[in-house]
Amino acid sequence: MSGREVPDMIANERPVIADSLWSATANAAPDCPPLVGEVKADVAIVGGGFTGLSAALHAAEAGLSAVVLEAESPGWGASGRNGGQVDPGLYVDPDEVEARFGPDIGARMVDYMGRSARMVFDLIERHGIQCDARPVGWIRAAHNAATLRDIHGKVDQWQRRGADLRFLDRDALARMLGTGVYAGGLIDMRGGNLHPLNYTIGLAEAAIRAGAAVHGQSRVVIAGQEGATHVLRTSRGAVRAGRVLLCTNGYTDGLAPPLAQEVVPVRSVQVATDPLPPEVAASILPGRQAPSDLRRLLLYFRMDAAGRFIMGGRGGYGDRVTRARMEALRRVSVKMYPQLAPFGWRHAWGGFVAVTPDHYPRLVRMGPGMMAGLGYNGRGVAQATAMGKLMAEWAAGRPEAELDFPVTDPQPIPFHGLRRLGVAATVLKYRMLDGLGL
Ligand SMILES: Cc1cc2nc3c(=O)[nH]c(=O)nc-3n(C[C@H](O)[C@H](O)[C@H](O)COP(=O)(O)OP(=O)(O)OC[C@H]3O[C@@H](n4cnc5c(N)ncnc54)[C@H](O)[C@@H]3O)c2cc1C
Known part of the structure; x- marks a missing residue:
């Protein structure tokens, strides 16, 4: 497929979190021109991350005409910035899921999301996606x-x-x-890891090859309805579609209230070294798994394909706090791996994780013909891919009750405007408890 160079830094992002290793090492991306003029489609998809692109790919494979509208470029959001850990299952443990949702849909949720990592590696294989995929656990x-x-x-x-x-x-x-x-x-x-931006780029290519249209620089600014037809408008065009899928996760804006109040966007950041000398690179995570720990403010870390060490953890909302968190991640890395001490740190970046109060993702009924999928609580590589597939099945006519995940009405978080303060206070408390080893 035709190649477009991806900029080394995340475009239109605050400099403190824009220097992404994944952008600097991205494959050429397919051409995704802005939408110009008016088009018709069976399904219009807002957001070009894992959720939206998986939905587009599966919808196109099911024979639907699908149009993706992405405000920046595919993978600009969390999908192009994350730790690349492919972790199966929901955040909540299976017994608890089944206790809450019951033996039918609860068991189906556990089974479906338990297979989500396999789905990712199967897609990569089926579509020949070059993203350093490592199904190593x-x-x-x-x-x-x-x-x-x-x-x-x-x-x-x-x-x-x-x-x-x-x-x-x-x-x-x-x-x-x-x-x-x-x-x-x-x-x-069942799990493993990959280069997240290259996986996203590969999903976009696969969706386009399957017949979907993917438009970058196409922020949807108005979502309206004319009879049963939805009309999504960008600054230069419009899509008229029978069904709409909202796949904007931690970057949800005011397009379809109250969706933005469904999740709290929390910043997560990563820092990465230059490629390490082979003997040092071989001494860290020799099987090339990508672990995360069980601290409340969890650490996640890995090596990339070129032998760079990457450490990730909770960031802050402001630049000063974010810089301090990045420095703390470098310090904790050297504590864990003293052999890193002589080496410099090259990249530092971050993005928004979408958190829900109960740590379950949401499949939200937004009105006739419109559905949203979001809230993966930092585990979206596999879950968002799987959710996108479910949304495509719904767009192709599968009834809600047959989906392997419950569809709910919007559940806006009370006092959402104050949640940032709440997150900051919780982070302080968690840091203290983690520090005490509790
Ligand atoms: C730093 C970091 C590390 C993480 N690490 C991991 C990890 O290791 N493993 C894991 O499983 N998960 C991880 N996650 C979470 C994971 O990245 C997300 O759950 C996943 O990428 C969500 O995908 P998405 O497609 O739903 O949303 P996104 O990828 O965020 O895409 C949403 C898109 O919607 C677009 N958009 C918003 N509004 C509009 C509009 N009005 N019109 C058009 N487009 C719009 C945005 O530009 C954006 O590109 C991490 C996240 C972050 C930020």
Whole structure:
């Protein structure tokens, strides 16, 4: 497919979080010209990340005409910026999901999202997506005795459902990580990692090849209706469609109130070294898994394909706090891996994770013919891909009740305008508890 150079930095982003390793090492992207003029489609999709592009690909494969409208370029949002960890399952453990939603839909949610990582690796294989995909398992690391008990619970619950998860004691985990700082953990063999922006670019290419239209620089500014037809307007064009899918997650604007109040956007940031000398690179995460730990303010880390070390964690809303968090991530990296001390740090970037109060994603009924999918709580590589597929099935006519995830009316978070203050206070409290090892 034709190649367009991706800029080294995230375009139209605040400099403190714009220097993304993934942008600097991106493959050429397909041409996604702005929408000009008026077009008709079966389904119009707002947002060109994993959710929107997976929806477009699956809708096109089901024979629908699909148009994606992305305000910037495909992968500009969280999908092009994240840690690239492909972690299966919901944030909430399976027993709890089934207890809350019951044995029918609860079990279907667990099963469907449990298969989401496999879905990602299958798509990559089927469409020949070049994104350094490594289905080598996903590690969760416990930093104290209480979280280690949690790990046992997770392993037990998933093993009872036939998933390939294994408990790792302190020594086994230390061998996999190349550091002995954690008490133990698990490896979930369904998961792995990838280059997230290149996965997004590959999804866009696959969607276009399947017949979808993908437009960049096409922010939807008005969503209206004429009879049963939805009309989405950008500054230079319009799409008329029978069905609309809103896939804007942590970047949701005021287009379709009250969707923005469904989630709290929380900033997560990462820092990365230059490529390390081979002997140093080989000493860190030799199996190339990408772990995350069980701290309340979790750390996630990995190596990339060229031997750079990457560390991620919670960022701040303001530039000063964000810079301080990035520096803290560099410090904690050297504590974990003292061999990193002599080497410089090249990239630092971040983006918005969309958090929901109960940590479940949402499939939201926004009115006749309109649905939104969002709120992956930092686990969207697999979940958003899977949610996009469900949304495409709905757009193709599958009834809500047959989807493997419950569709709900909007649930705006009360006092949403004050949530940033709430997040800042919670971060302080969590930092203290994590620091005390609680
Ligand atoms: C720093 C960071 C690290 C993360 N690490 C991981 C990880 O390791 N593993 C994991 O599974 N998940 C991770 N996540 C979460 C994951 O990236 C997201 O859950 C996922 O990318 C969500 O995809 P999406 O398509 O729903 O949203 P996004 O990728 O955010 O896409 C939304 C798009 O909507 C567009 N948009 C918004 N409004 C409009 C409009 N009016 N018109 C047109 N377009 C519009 C935006 O420009 C944006 O591109 C991380 C997130 C961040 C920020």
